Amino acid sequence: MPHKVKMYTLSTCSHCKATKKFMDDNGITFEFIDVDLLHGEDKQRILQEVEQYNPNRSFPTIIIGKTIIVGFREDDIREALGI
Amino acid sequence: MTPAELYDIMKKIQEPKGYFFNKDKDWTLSILSDLLVNKERYGYMSCPCRLASGSREKDADILCPCRYRTDDVREYGSCYCNLYVSSEWNEGVIKHQYVPERRPKDKMNF
Numbered sequence: 001m002p003h004k005v006k007m008y009t010l011s012t013c014s015h016c017k018a019t020k021k022f023m024d025d026n027g028i029t030f031e032f033i034d035v036d037l038l039h040g041e042d043k044q045r046i047l048q049e050v051e052q053y054n055p056n057r058s059f060p061t062i063i064i065g066k067t068i069i070v071g072f073r074e075d076d077i078r079e080a081l082g083i
Numbered sequence: 084m085t086p087a088e089l090y091d092i093m094k095k096i097q098e099p100k101g102y103f104f105n106k107d108k109d110w111t112l113s114i115l116s117d118l119l120v121n122k123e124r125y126g127y128m129s130c131p132c133r134l135a136s137g138s139r140e141k142d143a144d145i146l147c148p149c150r151y152r153t154d155d156v157r158e159y160g161s162c163y164c165n166l167y168v169s170s171e172w173n174e175g176v177i178k179h180q181y182v183p184e185r186r187p188k189d190k191m192n193f
């Protein structure tokens with residue numbers, strides 16, 4: 001069964017764009033939230049979520065199954081996805 | 084201003100200081116384009132790879148070029164975004180590795 005992939009990203013971040021492209025290129029289905037496009041309470045709520053996975057609140061924060069990867073670390077992402 | 088115009092302006096200022104744009108010009112122009120998005124959105128060119136607070140004072144350390152660029156280029160040959168790099172990084176003399184976030188955690192709490 002494929003891993004569920006969820007990512008916290010910024011719409012302006014080069015590494016986030018590269019990560020999204022990597023997922024697309026490899027046919028991986030993923031959910032993402034561009035945190036910089038949120039406002040007010042929504043933004044704070046999502047930032048609290050990000051902090052649970054990555055206390056530094058940096059982007060992209062990638063969750064693949066139970067694995068958390070901070071940054072577009074291609075080798076780690078491939079390993080977590082098993083590709 | 085267009086990303087290409089920003090490229091020309093910054094190149095003249097930064098290259099004499101030893102900071103070169105990533106030779107992958109698509110990558111570089113994309114980041115410069117996002118810097119202009121941030122200028123429009125926040126009123127200043129904060130690092131597009133980081134979440135801006137919207138306060139110029141709080142984001143002073145991440146106005147591009149950010150305060151962490153010197154140490155990151157010295158240690159990794161590249162800034163956090165892979166926008167500004169050393170000539171050795173561009174020439175592939177040093178290994179390209181992911182540049183970890185150097186900004187202190189407390190600056191990202193807002």
